[in-house]
Amino acid sequence: MIGLARLVGGARTKFNRMLHFPATEKNKGPILEVLKKALPQDREGLALEVASGSGSHVTHFAPHFPRLTWLPTEIEDRNLQSISAFIQHTKVTNVKEPVILDVTTDPRGWGGGLGEGSLTVILNANMIHISPWDTAVGxxxxxxYLLKSGGYLFIYGPFAIHGSLTPESNVKFDQYLKSQDCRWGVRDIDDLEKLAQTNRLKLHQMVDMPANNKILIFVKES
Known part of the structure; x- marks a missing residue:
């Protein structure tokens, strides 16, 4: 009985590390629908999620793409613990244990050295507006460096379009972000397209999402 109590207590401790963000729970379904339309279910390879947050996203998406192996990443320890707890709780089999990643570092060292052209997909949600511009550059x-030719970069979040930010709720959100840190703020797709052009990427599609967000789909050119 003592051994069983210890086992149950240990399991509870692991699952208690799972973080739950209401916005993530609301948007994971709509994001998955976009991924399913953009990515054939038989697509193979390695998918890297940058800034995985709690781990709710990657463990929700991965079962729908069984031939992709997913590698979640984070920079905060509590998020890394939460991702591991989500993997254990959901028992998803094609998600690796998370690794620490600072996107402003040399990509040759990402994931312990993934290798040039080693990725089929990179997914990033809700990062570049709540972090310095250097994170978008990185x-x-x-x-x-990491995407193979024809690989996809998905970016989810709020965006300004050609200098115009709408609706008013996004304007207020942008003001709030900048009040927290002057380096933060909603990014304009024009600026992201400039980054894409200098990094052999092309904006393939922009998808409207709930709550005044969008998904930008970039494709790695030959």
Whole structure:
């Protein structure tokens, strides 16, 4: 009985590390629908999720793409623990244990050295507007080095379009972000397209999403 109590207590401790963000729970379904339309289910290879947050996204997406192996990443320890807890809780088999990743570092060292052209997919949600611009620069540099030709970079979040930010709720959100850190803010797709052009990526599609967000789909050119 003591051994069983210890086992149950240990399991509870692991699952208690799971973080739950309401926005993530709301948007994971719509994001999955976009991924399913853009990616054939028989697509093979390695998919890297940059800034995985709690781990709810990657463990929700991975079962729908059984021939992709997913590698979640984070920079905060509590998020890394949460991702591991989600993997254990969901028992998903094609998600690797998370690794620490700072996207402003040399992409040759990402994931312990993934190798040039080793990725089929890079997915990033809700990062570049709540972090310095350097993270966007690093994300595209990483996509340039790590994505194979024809690989996809998906970016989810709010965006300004050709200098115009709508609706008013996004304007207020942008103001709030900048009040927290002057380096933060909603990014304009024009600026992201410039980054793409210098990193052998092309904006393939922009998809409207709930809550005034969008998904930008970039494709790695030959």
């Amino acid at each position: 994300l595209f540099a990483g996509a340039n």
